[in-house]
Amino acid sequence: MAENDDKLKPSGSMEGTTFDVNHSYYLHHSDQPGMMLVSQPLTPDNYNTWSRAMIGALKAKNKLSFVDGTFKKPERKVAAADLHQWDRCNSLVKTWLVNSISPELQSSVIYYDLAYQVWEDLKERFSQTNNMQLYHIESSIHDCVQGAITVSSYFTKLKALWDERDAAISLPDCDYNTLQHVLTFQQNQKAIKFLMGLNETFSAVKDQILLMDPLPPVNKVYSLVLRHEKQHNTTTGKTPVQEAAAFAARGPDSSKKGADMKCTRCNKDNHTSADCRAHLKCDYCGWKGHTIDYC
Structure with missing residues (x-):
């Protein structure tokens, strides 16, 4: 056998x-x-x-x-x-x-x-982590923002930095309850940093999450923001990132509508001469109203 x-x-x-x-x-x-x-x-x-x-x-x-x-x-x-x-x-x-x-x-x-x-x-x-290495990792985490990328790409980039930092340092020896408090604190810090780096178009969902008590773990926070982004894409056909870029191209004051706003440069309503883009011309496509940076 x-x-x-x-x-x-x-x-x-x-x-x-x-x-x-x-x-x-x-x-x-x-x-x-x-x-x-x-x-x-x-x-x-x-x-x-x-x-x-x-x-x-x-x-x-x-x-x-x-x-x-x-x-x-x-x-x-x-x-x-x-x-x-x-x-x-x-x-x-x-x-x-x-x-x-x-x-x-x-x-x-x-x-x-x-x-x-x-x-x-x-x-x-x-293997010895030095202060300079930690400084560069923390600096990269601090400067990491969503910008012109999707929520998924932003979170992936940020999580890679967190993982690199966590691998470079070790938690202190302590009892189970103290360790759980430390881990909860880390989760809260990561969730807050993730929310801080999101574009302003996510301000509503950010406020909703920050009102939760206790604050959800960072993976749950990411899931909530990602769901909001997908719902927004379904209803509008545009991502919040695209809208933010379009808003930046128009200028912060161009959304103000009113009969009392009239441009002395092009003689049109709803904006002032300071926000007028009629004189701009794109060197790439030849169209007026924008420059090559926003073509």
Whole structure:
């Protein structure tokens, strides 16, 4: 019965030896030295995100033990086949690591014999988050606004910055209740920042959300704003982003209607000479009333 059970296990056969798929020595036929395990190579500025991606990829390949030091090189007194297989997998993992870092960094680790040595070297050099790195991340978060992009693109951009910051810092050790208060505070700060960066065309839904007590988590806030944007698109055929751009092109005072407003330049009603655009001509399309910046 045991012999039949062994036959049912998926396995890889190398050098005449069969390994279970859960064994660290197992290699799939697609596991080649030229593979790129992550899409973004390591640079001096992205270690936190790169290491997370690499850990996930190595776990999927069941090779994380070769870089975290838990699967050490067998002693020479063990079977030669075992030692040979370890060397084979170690060389493969080391090649994956080298392939996943930027070319200017490769020469600094290429002469290590062990994948573990490459991993520890990169960790020691780039894992320490410095104040300058945090400053740039926080500055990017502060300056991030919706502008001329959709709500979805704006939130994705902002969330990437939050994730990068959260990966660079660690929460203090504390009891469960205190930790929940800290996490709630973080969620509130993120929700408020997200609302602050939205265009003014979302002022109504922003006010509605800010009146909620307690304030919903940032993902829920994003969902509410996105629903508002979709409903607006359905009823008007225009996105709030398009309307905001059109309003900026017309000028802030052009929406004021009144019989007492008359332009002395073009002699037309509903605007003044300060807001008149009749004299403008687009160099791109040749039409009057706007410039090439708003064509």
